Amino acid sequence: MRLRNNPEALDHLKDHGDIVYINPEGMKGKWHSCFESQDAPLYIEIGMGKGDFILENARRYPDINFIGMEKFTTVLDKALKKALKEGMPKNLIFLKDDAVRLPELFENGELDRIYLNFSDPWPKSRHAKRRLTYPSFLELYKNALKKQGEMIFKTDNRNLFEYSLVTFANNGFVFEDVCLDLHHQEGYEDNIQTEYERKFSKNGPIYRLAVRVKGEENG
Amino acid sequence: MRLRNNPEALDHLKDHGDIVYINPEGMKGKWHSCFESQDAPLYIEIGMGKGDFILENARRYPDINFIGMEKFTTVLDKALKKALKEGMPKNLIFLKDDAVRLPELFENGELDRIYLNFSDPWPKSRHAKRRLTYPSFLELYKNALKKQGEMIFKTDNRNLFEYSLVTFANNGFVFEDVCLDLHHQEGYEDNIQTEYERKFSKNGPIYRLAVRVKGEENG
Numbered sequence: 001m002r003l004r005n006n007p008e009a010l011d012h013l014k015d016h017g018d019i020v021y022i023n024p025e026g027m028k029g030k031w032h033s034c035f036e037s038q039d040a041p042l043y044i045e046i047g048m049g050k051g052d053f054i055l056e057n058a059r060r061y062p063d064i065n066f067i068g069m070e071k072f073t074t075v076l077d078k079a080l081k082k083a084l085k086e087g088m089p090k091n092l093i094f095l096k097d098d099a100v101r102l103p104e105l106f107e108n109g110e111l112d113r114i115y116l117n118f119s120d121p122w123p124k125s126r127h128a129k130r131r132l133t134y135p136s137f138l139e140l141y142k143n144a145l146k147k148q149g150e151m152i153f154k155t156d157n158r159n160l161f162e163y164s165l166v167t168f169a170n171n172g173f174v175f176e177d178v179c180l181d182l183h184h185q186e187g188y189e190d191n192i193q194t195e196y197e198r199k200f201s202k203n204g205p206i207y208r209l210a211v212r213v214k215g216e217e218n219g
Numbered sequence: 220m221r222l223r224n225n226p227e228a229l230d231h232l233k234d235h236g237d238i239v240y241i242n243p244e245g246m247k248g249k250w251h252s253c254f255e256s257q258d259a260p261l262y263i264e265i266g267m268g269k270g271d272f273i274l275e276n277a278r279r280y281p282d283i284n285f286i287g288m289e290k291f292t293t294v295l296d297k298a299l300k301k302a303l304k305e306g307m308p309k310n311l312i313f314l315k316d317d318a319v320r321l322p323e324l325f326e327n328g329e330l331d332r333i334y335l336n337f338s339d340p341w342p343k344s345r346h347a348k349r350r351l352t353y354p355s356f357l358e359l360y361k362n363a364l365k366k367q368g369e370m371i372f373k374t375d376n377r378n379l380f381e382y383s384l385v386t387f388a389n390n391g392f393v394f395e396d397v398c399l400d401l402h403h404q405e406g407y408e409d410n411i412q413t414e415y416e417r418k419f420s421k422n423g424p425i426y427r428l429a430v431r432v433k434g435e436e437n438g
Binding site for chain 1: 381389393426
């Protein structure tokens, strides 16, 4: 999500260097050290937007460590302001960076779960490489995730979901669960909505895919 | 699809032994001999119902050989009567049998494509083994299909489609294409509707999955 650029946003992020990491170097393999519970699982949301989803996750699951990642400065600052106002959970940090930098940011197997929520659909074929479920991105996720590590992907964009079912199926992930109408299906009452999801779910179904990295036993 | 049993139906099928094979023995590996073009690809629809789909396929694609398979006598007889009335294409035969008998009916790699259309959803978990996309059925299909052979699956049942995306993805098929609203998506104008599809598509989306058997090159 883009917002008009706010020149004060970057300064504000820098003022909170204890909880906001801006294009960090040297953190690879060391993210656990940012948290009180260093043995807890580590979940990340790539492209967290204004942060409603990751903030509510962090509150609801205090025994898991969370990273909210967002590449746009102004958007990330919105999330930071919200978190500061509502109270920043101790098990949450923010990361300003781009998904293409995952290999520089995370050690192989450092993450337990990756969330992708309502990623930009990039509908034109010539922009397919920019979709966050394009095969080269899936390779980055697989490397950053533990064996058997999970990804959970939600979108309201039918064509992006169709595309992503194909790329996940064909690039080394095991399907755990598919839901083609998340808000009208029993069993998903614990779904945490993003700000976008609350606004647009009335227009049509929300799609959800849960996968995990293929391990030895499900080769 | 079940219809009330009609005792005359089986006799009528037997009267047309040149085009209707009833629980045949000894046909394994020899289906091509039933057709004029013995080198043509061989496509089958498992559970063809009243046969609209396979009949229209046979008319539209004269260079492909088709088998319409149906286990219910009375239903198959409806398809036969329709075909006789409209003219039975030379590249179509009917097979009265059950999908569990595929290993007795077809040699490994004998089929080029399998169609599953609007299969019984068997919604209760304890009946999952009866679903035609249950993993043990997928094993039968993989064996009967050539390497790189295709399956095309259509349904209007959301839960069956969600279930089937998972079983196909996790049991040795490569995804070629997913469509979550077949009747409202460009590029599927050549879709041939079943009688059920024509009747019920107004109630909600038709889902379609195209997969192929994993070969060496897509391991």
